[in-house]
Amino acid sequence: DADVTQTPRNRITKTGKRIMLECSQTKGHDRMYWYRQDPGLGLRLIYYSFDVKDINKGEISDGYSVSRQAQAKFSLSLESAIPNQTALYFCATATGDPSAYEQYFGPGTRLTVT
Amino acid sequence: AQRVTQPEKLLSVFKGAPVELKCNYSYSGSPELFWYVQYSRQRLQLLLRHISRESIKGFTADLNKGETSFHLKKPFAQEEDSAMYYCALAPGSYQLTFGKGTKLSVIP
Numbered sequence: 001d002a003d004v005t006q007t008p009r010n011r012i013t014k015t016g017k018r019i020m021l022e023c024s025q026t027k028g029h030d031r032m033y034w035y036r037q038d039p040g041l042g043l044r045l046i047y048y049s050f051d052v053k054d055i056n057k058g059e060i061s062d063g064y065s066v067s068r069q070a071q072a073k074f075s076l077s078l079e080s081a082i083p084n085q086t087a088l089y090f091c092a093t094a095t096g097d098p099s100a101y102e103q104y105f106g107p108g109t110r111l112t113v114t
Numbered sequence: 115a116q117r118v119t120q121p122e123k124l125l126s127v128f129k130g131a132p133v134e135l136k137c138n139y140s141y142s143g144s145p146e147l148f149w150y151v152q153y154s155r156q157r158l159q160l161l162l163r164h165i166s167r168e169s170i171k172g173f174t175a176d177l178n179k180g181e182t183s184f185h186l187k188k189p190f191a192q193e194e195d196s197a198m199y200y201c202a203l204a205p206g207s208y209q210l211t212f213g214k215g216t217k218l219s220v221i222p
Contacts, residue, residue: 004157031208040123042200042214043158050208058209090158094208101146101204105158 003027004106006091012112013081021076021109023091030096032074033103034058034066036087043090049074050096081113116141116205120213127191128221135186135216137175137201146204147184149175150212153197161186161199171195191220 004025013019023032034046035058045058047066055068063085067075078085088110092103117140127133139145149161162170164177164184175186184201201213 035212040214042120043212045209045211048209092158101148101163101208101210102160103210107157 004091004093004104006089006106006109008109009107010110012114014114015082017081019078019081019111021078021089021091021111023074023076023106025072025091025093025104025106027093027104028071029093029104030071031094031103032068033092033094034064034074034076035090035092036060036085037090037108038087046076046089078111078113081111083113085111086113087111116145116203116211118201118203118211118213120199120201120216122216123214124217124219126219126221129193130190133186133188133191133195133218133220135199135201135218137184137186137213139182139184139201139203141182141203141205143205145177147175147177148202148204148210149173149184149186150200150202151197152200158200191218193220193222196220 007022033048035043037043044060049055049068052068065077088108090108091106094103119138147164151161152158173188198217200215202210
């Protein structure tokens with residue numbers, strides 16, 4: 001589903017560097033999410049946003065920040081990357097319909113912090 | 115707080131054998147439960163949700179509130195079912211809480 005795109009798809013960076021992961025969607029959805037996926041730990045929610053002015057912390061927000069630049073764009077930043085932030089990061093979107101729980105995922109960004 | 119438990123990290127079955135991926139949840143309210151699937155090199159996608167009571171790709175899942183379970187079942191496994199499966203709970207606040215996932219490997 002190319003409606004949710006993530007850039008870059010792969011990134012290797014060094015400890016202490018600032019890095020931004022970007023997510024764009026053409027689905028017109030209000031809700032956007034950032035997850036990280038680690039082997040054996042599943043998906044854990046980092047941040048989520050219900051609209052441009054509504055941003056909320058998830059389960060593991062420490063060390064991360066986000067920006068909702070527009071309805072279609074939601075960026076995740078690592079201010080000072082550390083090796084245990086090496087993971088696969090997923091963006092997801094969902095409609096604002098309270099009865100619609102389905103989330104649509106992007107292809108993921110594989111981040112390696114050395 | 116809500117919790118989703120998938121007790122098996124890896125499940126291997128032979129082609130044609132029945133499959134059951136276990137999911138147990140902990141939630142004080144009335145849950146909305148889902149199964150998501152991630153095939154190799156593909157993005158995570160919704161497989162089915164309990165409220166629709168449908169069968170997708172031969173898979174079904176029944177919500178058992180007494181046992182707080184939402185196990186995913188298929189009578190005859192196919193090779194193309196090999197994937198990572200995640201059980202997820204929606205506590206009603208537009209969020210999903212995922213289990214740690216079970217990797218299903220179907221042996222030809």
